[in-house]
Amino acid sequence: MRFLFQGAAITTMVISALILFVLARGTLSFLVQIDWDISKLSDTGWFPRRERFDLRTIIVGSVIMGSVAMLVAVPLGLGVAIYLSEYARPGVRRVLKPIIEVLAGVPSVIVGYFVLRFIAPDLVASIFQPTNVRNMLAAGIGIGILVIPIMASVSEDALRAVPDSLREASYGVGARKITTVTKVVIPAAVSGLVAAFIIAISRAIGETMVATMAGGFDGSGPFTGYSPLESGLTMTAAMTNAVGGTDQDVGGASFEVLYFVGMFLFLITIILNVLGDRLVKRIRHQY
Amino acid sequence: MSNVSERIELLEHGVDMSDALRTIGTPAVAETGESASEVVFDLRQLSVFYGDFRAVRDGTLEIRDHEITAFIGPSGCGKTTMLRCINRMNDFIPTARVEGQVLYHGVDLYDPAVNSTEVRRRIGMVFQKPNPFPKSIYDNVAYGPRLLGVKKRSQLDEVVERSLKGAALWDEVKDRLKESGLGLSGGQQQRLCIARAIAVEPDVILMDEPCSALDPIATGRIEELMAEMKDDYTIVIVTHNMQQAARVSDRTAFFTTEVNPESDRRTGILVEYDRTDKMFSNPTDQRTEDYVTGRFG
């Protein structure tokens, strides 16, 4: 029996190897397709069919949308975590936690739908004057909403891992609740909170559906600058755009850029995840 | 004054004056003019409930200034619960409820007008397992003073040094104040917690089994420290080690449990409270005698 189980475990290693292989082979193929001409990677915009693959466009897109997402998810997620961990009564917590988990279960397509039908037209467009109704701000807010639960959950774990004896020590010396929370609990939980932050960023950057549906690019477009009120293309949306439709199975560069961007995305998220993982381990070891 | 010296004389001659000195069930009336000490805490008919369950009932005793008072008894008898009433630490347990009075210099601590944070500033606490903050030694001790608005570096330095000296820790750590408090040994950590507690200049220090997590040598040092601290503070200590109580305390309160006939659960009660030498040599209640002679508990 042992070997059966061991085989299953080894399979996970095989999966990683295959992912790397597929992405690497594809990247190579892509680079061959564009004749190793790196100038095509820093051009005026993202026009795959014309072999213009401005990396700046997709990187800026991912960064700005990700930043907007974090601006939403960090205050709200951290706020929810601190509230549930330090302030909410057990009965209240029992009701609120499952609701947050419900939010965690909402599929990202539906958030994409929500952005298109409400956040973009009724929220963003009515307050600001965006160039396009589908823009990085609206999409970013949607991604932020998607990321709140993971931010809240990992942060809450970090805060609850701080032993009660420290809180008692603080109260025992005559500190008020807010001082205890801000000067003792949060500093003690800091590595876990940073881990939550990193994991959340990783999720935000890896998010595809909202970025594709609401980012504003329809396969191609020029680089539109750094304003969140412009449309944007993320790495993930570039990948879905490369695929195009059921009939597209073209072996050209416009398709194979899928692997190239995929490799990039894969490496970035691996690095972020390793970092976050190391920090999470530290919470467990500290106490 | 004369009453007391008379009684002491009679005691020395072996006369049993226990009736006069016993305070069970009698709200202790402060003896005016008693030179021994002023009453700091006057606990009257104190009961603590967790929800419907009465954990300890009708505790009535006085704690005197500049003395070390020990609470002893078997586990579950409510001595820690009683202790934590004195600085309102039980407030943090949602189902906890208190009946009776805790008079501190005549002020009922459970009066709604009383600010519990201020109470805890004046009544410090040291816990069973040392719990220094994961901060530097300096920041651990400076935490309390900073709460009170002391900001100037020179003032903080002075308070930190004074407190660490008061906890007999200064010489060992004066060159490494920036190091983490968690890097100290168990006994040193506990003394750090004591320094932290005295940094806000409380007048009372409560200690909940402060030595139970420490080895005998560290325990001895803390007991020595307590004897020195008596001059500046009033100390109440909960201990399950009777010999410790006998060694360090001036007065001892013995608690035990009795079974509640209706609910079949055990409620803590105060059995006897008296000067330590009497509690251990010639206690009044049979239960006390059984406990201190090791027949049970």
Place this chain on the structure above:
Amino acid sequence: MGLMTPSRAGETAAETVRAGITKKDRDVAGMVMLIALLFAMILTLLALFALLAQVVSESASLLADRGLDFVTSPIGSDPDKIGIWSGLFGTVVIGVMVLVVAIPMGVAAAIYLEEYAHQDNRLTRTIMVNIRNLAGVPAVIYGVLGFIIFTQWLSPVTGGKSAIAAGLTMAVLVLPIVVITSMEAIRAVPSGLRDAGYGIGASRWETIRDHVLPYAAPGILTGTVLSIARALGEAAPLIIIGAVTGLLPETSLTGFFSAVPILIYQWTGRSQPPNSEFSFTESAAAAGLVLLIIVFLFNAAAIYLRNRFERKRAGQ
């Protein structure tokens, strides 16, 4: 009493104390903090409710009008006639494949890592790190993997861009999650239980089969349910594999496929033909409602199971 407690001349101790501890404490910072936290909590809840409200309100009239017909119709170009049937088929196939492929493999891997492997072994640690990394890899990347492996390399078996290929891809995507949650469930089994098994001479596998697994079952089940819920909601990998976005005349295991999330993606924002009563977007909302109900049911089941699991642990 020194630096901290100034007392006015002539006051008795009692008076100083009384003045000190009945001091009114206007804890402004504390109030501000509490308000900010409540604000965060409320905004988050509002976002969820706004989302649900949007889905429900936009799908209400279509579902009221067409009801079951919506569930059983295939996709097409007339929003008054289309339905999610083709998508449901694909979604169900995906769910079944996750159940049949990912769960056994994931639990097996978890058993190996918790019961057989040496914890300090470098191989074990590498596998663990690798699994945690895989859990964080974006779904699109699994789509690329599935595209090559399942629709191309294994096309004789899967039939190319098919529901089976989609199911296998999603199984690979959730595998790390199954492993991690199963490991936690197995780790929670008290060692006394294992000792009892070994003590009467059972082999390692027998002990696992008869003692460890039954005890860990609720936890494993919870992880299973959560994984399936996750798999059913994903769309990005399916786009990469080549889910159909136009017409899908018939559903089959090895032919072209679709899934409910893909339908939502397709239909949202697509323009409404001039003569139809309902719009594609309303259909998207309706499909969204169906998907939400499915996912919520699974999550509710998982929460229920987890509560039972925790109560059992506490009770023993």
